[in-house]
Amino acid sequence: MSAAHKTNRTLNALGSASGSVLVLAAFIALWWAASTSGWVNRAFLPTPQATLQSLVQGLAGGDLAAYTWATLSRMFSGWVLASALGIALGALIGSSQRASEWIGPTLEFIRPLPASAVMPLAIALFGLSGGMVLAVVAFGAMWPVLLATLHGLATCTSSCARSRARWNSATWPSCSRSACPTPCPTSWPACGCR
Incomplete structure (x- = not known):
């Protein structure tokens, strides 16, 4: 396998990974906007921060x-x-x-x-x-x-x-x-x- 082929494979893998990270970031931004702006009631869609705090609390001291x-x-x-x-x-x-x-x-x-x-x-x-x-x-x-x-x-x-x-x-x-x-x-x- 040539060095150019390895470089292309690496760049393609990085491109795929960065695309996935961008989609995840866009999803979290939309989630944050929907929950903080009041588009969706916080009882049904808590903010990402509240969700993360609840996850950490549940893992650390909860069941x-x-x-x-x-x-x-x-x-x-x-x-x-x-x-x-x-x-x-x-x-x-x-x-x-x-x-x-x-x-x-x-x-x-x-x-x-x-x-x-x-x-x-x-x-x-x-x-x-x-x-x-x-x-x-x-x-x-x-x-x-x-x-x-x-x-x-x-x-x-x-x-x-x-x-x-x-x-x-x-x-x-x-x-x-x-x-x-x-x-x-x-x-x-x-x-x-x-």
């Missing part, structure tokens, strides 16, 4: 750090549960025609529901608890994983059938050994793993 940790731990637990359920259901539906016929329509009916629409049912089942939050987070995060696993298995099944036909091999064990690793490239990014 903000504990609440943030609780939120992050529930988010991570929900992600793990959603990944496990999405991969398990996707593998079951993608590898079994009967499971696809029985479970698939119900899941396709439930899939478009937003996670907030499931909250009343989750409250009825789990009460107002961490389990309810975990169930709602897992419900919302499961669908990309499930669909990616289904896609990976569908791709695997067709490529496996082509390989079997090409090599004149009708043995299922040779295909089943490759069935699990093949969907992984599509399932793991859906889980958030990169």
Whole structure:
């Protein structure tokens, strides 16, 4: 790589970064103008200074750090549960025609529901608890994983059938050994793993 090319890349990166900083500064200036001039009531839009003071107070002496940790731990637990359920259901539906016929329509009916629409049912089942939050987070995060696993298995099944036909091999064990690793490239990014 030449020095001129490195210089151009550095200047482009600096230009992108300075553009981002300018947009952020313009957003904060608009925020400040809207809150101090009275365009928006301060009860709904506090000034940037008041927001920063509240953030510092919440982190230093308040419960903000504990609440943030609780939120992050529930988010991570929900992600793990959603990944496990999405991969398990996707593998079951993608590898079994009967499971696809029985479970698939119900899941396709439930899939478009937003996670907030499931909250009343989750409250009825789990009460107002961490389990309810975990169930709602897992419900919302499961669908990309499930669909990616289904896609990976569908791709695997067709490529496996082509390989079997090409090599004149009708043995299922040779295909089943490759069935699990093949969907992984599509399932793991859906889980958030990169």
